[in-house]
Amino acid sequence: MSNLVAALQTPEVRKKLAWGIPLAVVALAGVVLLAQWFRASEAGQSFLTQYPGETELPTGAPVGFPAWLNFQHFLNAFFIVLIIRTGWLVRTTQRPAAYWTRNNRGLLRTKGEPKKISLDLWLHLSLDFLWVLNGVIFVILLFITGQWMRIVPTTWEVFPNAFSAAVQYASLNWPIENGWVNYNSLQQLAYFLIVFVAAPLAIATGIRMSNAWPGPSARISKIYPLPVARAIHYPVMIFFVLFVIAHVTLVLTTGALRNLNHMYASNNGDSWLGFGLFAGSLVLTVVAWILAKPAFLQPVATLSGKVTRQ
Template sequence: MESASIAPVVEPSPAAPTAVEHVRPRGPRPPLPFPQTVWPGSAARSRPETLAEPEATGIRSLVKPPPWPLAVSGIFAALALLILAASAVLFVRWFLSLDFMRDFMITYPGESKLPEGAPVGIPGWLAWQHFFNTFFLVLIIRTGLQVRRDKRPGAFWTPRWSKNGRGKISLSLWFHQSLDVLWLLNGLIFIVLLFATGQWMRVVPTSWDVIPNAISAALQYVSLDWPTENGWVNYNSLQVLAYFVTIFIAAPLAVITGVRMSGLWPKNAERLNKAYPIEWARAIHFPVMLYFVIFIIVHVTLVFATGALRNLNHMYGGQDAINWVGFWIFAGSMVLIVAAWIAARPLVLAPIARLSGKVSGR
């Protein structure tokens, strides 16, 4: 503890025998011969404190630098990316002009032939499934990020069947896991209908030529000479692989890792926990979420860049036409998603959560 000093006491003057004045010496105070261990009282609290110089305390180092260096760095980074993208386009265009690549593009135009009996068109149930999948997935990503950054939750949920408060989780985590269950249920219905109606043939590779055709489609995208889009009849091979990975690889990984991290997993199953450590689930779950974010961004970009009205009619209007029907249905679905995003607050979630448990502040 730092040493302190005591100001000398001046004897009261005859004019004011009852007054006691504490006079501070102008020079430096002599140190105490012992460390001060008693709280100096209210006088110390009222004593003004002087701040040390910024150089001595490092206050100047806390001052934020002007924003212009960051802006200049951002401009240079954007220019570098633009130059890199332009270089990639020019290189791929030159590469495709070579004779052997021309033959390759003729042999593999970018899409594989569908099996005999493959359905044509997108049925209405697939449009509804697409909306619900988007609705749940967007909210799952939102709540997942909220759970990761929510260090001190403001509200908690405890299951109604819990004893001694076991199973208590944050309200954000409860909402995240509830959305997971709804998304999983919607996915199971989707898989059943996918195979029952034959639509699986449009999103599952049925020939090995899907790989060279996917490479061909990717090169066409990079060269800005994009492959012909006819999603109503057949997706190009790059789309087929993307949909296959999303439906049959990324989605199951999200479910398996999510269940391992949830309260549904048996905590006392030592052998099971040892065979499937929770660290593995955590290491996979977040990258899978990033995959879905990237997939959504690329998917939406291509939908609008390759004929927005026709593509939106395929997904929402149930018709192969160029009109505004699908667009307005899509716009209405976006309004619902934004409204749900805004409404996902404890004030709205708490009454719903109380239907299956107890909601408390701490």
């Protein structure tokens, strides 16, 4: 957080914000007015009637969210928040507080001395592994239980319906939400991109940037250059951040109690159970954020390597 605050205080960033924020407000107002004009026009009304914003699910699509999906949603959110934090620290910290060197023994033994990496990078890679493991289990269960039908488009009509939903959101007259039964097409495309495009890109580029990748002289390194991975990895992280912001905003503004029950309590009611579980997950995430410091990480990191200050 201190690195982010320092970056925002630089003259270059403050100058960009001084121009960027007013321009963003004007652009946003323009989008809202344009969407409202389109909705009021005859062509817009005809389009929204033909494409209401969602497509029919395949026969046999499940209704509701099982408990395993709720739990994995929590794990995914927990890991991704910490991954973004540690990734930002790796990118911006010039003098890490501590370093980690892998134990070169047993199944992990390799030729030469293991590379020393920052403790932030060690935590980033460790969280990456847990996030990938959770993701693999998630995708397998999606296809076993049929939940994939909710987020994988099965008709080309998803695109005009996604545009319809976007127009409805932009006009501030939002589409009717019924995520327990079916997502609107814009949500469906967004979830599909996160699970089947952005996540694989993050994994593929992250592996290329890790110390486990063969050296620059290896043939595979020449086929898949490091600058290419770096050029993709950071924008993917930005995409995740923007998705999280939009996702949380819509969850809280389109029926918070019902949505949180969907995501955390496996029910379609308006009780406070989902909110309570969500609040508990936030507490756990905040505690993990606070404890992600060398003093607390060192005992865990020393189980697989040596932690030093230099």
